[in-house]
Each structure stands twice: as structure tokens, then as C-alpha cells.
Amino acid sequence: MERRERTRHLIELGGLVQKAGLVELTDDDRATIYGALLDVAARAKVAEADAEADALLALWKRRGKRAFDAEAETETEIVDDA
Numbered sequence: 001m002e003r004r005e006r007t008r009h010l011i012e013l014g015g016l017v018q019k020a021g022l023v024e025l026t027d028d029d030r031a032t033i034y035g036a037l038l039d040v041a042a043r044a045k046v047a048e049a050d051a052e053a054d055a056l057l058a059l060w061k062r063r064g065k066r067a068f069d070a071e072a073e074t075e076t077e078i079v080d081d082a
Contacts, residue, residue: 019067 026032
């Protein structure tokens with residue numbers, strides 16, 4: 001059961017990479033995607049050392065929530081039009 005949950009979790013994370021547009025932006029270059037993710041992690045670590053991590057994480061969370069909300073709204077409009 002734990003293996004299935006972990007697999008599902010990893011698939012969902014891959015879906016986020018896709019939703020963010022990184023696959024198309026990088027022409028599906030795994031090294032570039034990994035490098036971009038490493039850069040994000042490094043920025044968070046630097047912010048943590050500067051005590052700005054909470055603000056940075058809050059910013060990323062707001063952006064992500066807005067994107068999820070916009071996507072949900074678009075999906076609702078498509079269903080309503082059908």
C-alpha cells in the first residue's frame with residue numbers, strides 16, 4: 001500500500017512539472033528541468049539562511065493557489081459551456 005501511495009505522489013509531482021510548463025519550455029530536457037528545480041531549492045535554502053524563507057514560501061504558495069484556482073475556474077467554464 002505504501003508503495004502505491006508513493007507512486008501516486010511521484011506521479012502527481014510530475015504532473016506539477018508538466019502544469020508549470022517546464023516540459024515544453026525545456027523541450028523535455030530532464031537535465032534542464034532538474035537544474036531548474038535545484039535552482040529553486042538553492043534559492044529557498046539561501047532565503048532560509050537569511051530568514052526570508054517564510055516570505056518566499058508564502059509567495060510560491062500564493063502563486064500556486066492562484067494557478068490552481070484559475071485552472072479550476074477554466075475547467076468549470078468548459079463544463080458549463082458543454
